[in-house]
Amino acid sequence: MREFSQLFHDLDESTKTNDRIDQLVKYLMEAAPEDSIWVCWFLAGNRIKGAIKTSELRTFASERSGLPQWLLEECHDRVGDLAETISLLVATEGSGEILSLSEWIIKFIEPMIGMDTEERRENIFRVWDFLGEQDFLPFHKLLTGGFRMGVSKGNLCKALARVGGVQPAIIAQRLTGNWSPKTLSLEGILNSGDDEDRLCQPFPFCLANPLQEEAENLGRLEDWQVEWKWDGIRAQLINRGGTCMIWSRGDESVGHSFPEVMNAGKWLPGDLCMDGEILAWGQDGLRSFSRLQARLGRKEPGPTILKREPVRFQAYDLLRLDGMDMRKVSLEERRKKLEAILSSLPPDFPIGLSPLVEEESWASLRKLREESRNRGVEGFMLKKKDSSFESGRVKGCWYKWKVDPYLADMVVVSAQLGHGKRSNLYSDYSLAVWDEQGELVTVAKAYSGLSDNEIEKVDRFVRKNITGKFGPVRSVKPNLVFEIAFEGVRSSGRHKSGVALRFPRINRWRTDKKIEDADTLEIIRGFTGINEETKMADGTKVDQEGNLLLF
């Protein structure tokens, strides 16, 4: 645990990414492999689930410190991080039981999953007796599941690549998907061989940069493949000898939510991996993202929802065919092979080919882009025809040429302290517009888009103009007007205003506007996307046994 705590504090004190990678490399070289693998697992974004409820942890910490629970909440408000708050309140120099990181996890964290509250209390109190003072924060970070420490998954891969002398892309693929320190060893990550399991894993996704210059600067249009930018869930579809898997960009296996796509995937050639987008798609064609939401996170969708909210996997790239890694093959070649596989499928098939957009010139393309909203897409994807499929965001190969966001002026009506770097600044805001009765109604929350300097200014304003306290939320005298950018509006029963915005963020601070100049709810409602009614019974055709009726 000492080595891990030291790593934690070293990473915490580093302000430069390269220093962090150096520190991680040093740790991975020196620490025991059974500890290192846990560090990799946490840094890859995983967490131990269900070991303790935060409400239990709060209660125990309150008992231990002898402080009332409301005071603990006040502290949490100030600190902005529960693990840190608890560490500050209960830390003592314990008897320092000498255990390794993996022993701490196996002896004290994992067993809690099956315990009741009383057993958990006993367990946590024992932990608090044993922990060294330096170990409190790292331990509670693991327990509450927030160990990132400024090391992205990409940088973790870089560090591992340096330790093992393996390509970062190979490491990245091995860290993708569901794995745990029980199923994968550090050696497994670092070895140079390949194996069957790997073929069921997704590849690291190639990501696009936003187009920040004139499209003409990209050179000849003939060198670029243009596709519609879909508004769905990016995913890789793998068929491995009749076993299908769907992986989301968060490396989660999401196939269970989309059984019709899984079933359909079996019809495709074996040992194949395609990159594409899961979309809400009925017999009326593409539907909005909000329709897709009805299917997300639903583990085993029933027949009613399958019928009412059908989906489709729209494929746009081919990453593996017949067991061959195609990523280094040019996009033009990959596209030809992808078309050969998908072009003969019936229109009702829940897997389709994302069509190419073919225009004469950048100018005509620009004109067509204006239709994006009506078509229910977000603009274009521009992909260099001679590019390979890279891992992550690589400059110059893929661009997203998005349609401009909707803009509206809104009033800040309440604020909340931020997290992490902004943990004692009022940096999260609720924004309101005028309703028909002339009252301000909240329509969005936004916490990004202002400069550090502006956040400090807003923070100062908020502190001087608090009008009420609701838990961590402070209502604020309406005065500040922000221009908010967002991607769409849908009706929502959950919000008093009856609408919910997609991806709201602060575009700029309108210091030139008064609150009377803010927009109205009517204007916001007017921004709704494709008009659609819920159509029943237009899902994919199946027979009574649930088999796809395709031909």
Added chain:
Amino acid sequence: MEDNILTFRREGLYCEAGDFYVDPRGRVDRAIITHAHSDHARAGHKNYLCSDPCKALLQVRIGQKSPIESIPFGQEQMIGKARVSFHPAGHILGSAQVKIEVGGYVWVVSGDYKPQSDKTCETFELVSCHGFISECTFGLPVYKWQPEVEIHHQINHWWEKNKADGQGSLLFAYSLGKAQRVLAGLDSSIGPIYAHSAVHSFLDHYKNAGVVLPDVKKVDKEKDFTGAMVIAPPAVEDSSWTRKFRQVKRGFASGWMAIRGPRRRKNLDRGFVLSDHADWTGLIDVITGTGAEKVKVTHGNGDALSRFLQEKGVNTSVLNESSFRGEELD
């Protein structure tokens, strides 16, 4: 009756029996000053009264020719119907609590205070009183200070490590009080010590008061700061003055560094938790130790401390100031 001894006016805390203010803003006839920090000692008043050791520092702050009278700690002086005396607050050199007695009822205005040990100023004195107005800058239990020797040890260790890595050490510390407290704990055998001119202007006064400080050079002409320690006020953090140091690690000594958020936001290499204010335990111990039957808390987010004390049966309320900022100088 005793409630009217001190009232809160636009200019600040006012005592009608003596017609004076404590640490006022604006322009008043008589100002009693607890200590020489800029948020307590402002220029422009007609008459000032402070403790003897505070006077020289106050002159640096508001001008050598300012109309400042001073009296020794513990000596009583009648102002109108009020009996006034100063008692060490342990915050910075010369910092005082003000004891005000009117008709047998005693109020103590704490100013900023710190019961923890500090080699660079007078030791805090616990004064019994009926009413106590306490600061509460760090009024949450997440603020717990380690002994200052421990922090000094951390700073020296950091400095040594930076030196070994071929780096200089640039440590931000408030120019009056904190900077001298940091200096007093530096191990000058590690390397040369420099200070920004704002820190320099107070050094002689500390030495005159008998505080032992290491030799400190001015930053002006030196070019190479490898292995050196440079002390500078936080105000210059983002200035061109700071940018001239290339190979340096940046640290900050303040009670606010107890929490990672503020530390990380400043993009510092290191935060040292060294405060000139009372921590949570210090506040509770002092407030209950005064035996006061009435407690008012100010300077900071007093809600939590006030509620906590109320639940313990101490008659506490928050003294509202017209414009307070959650984070104060430290």
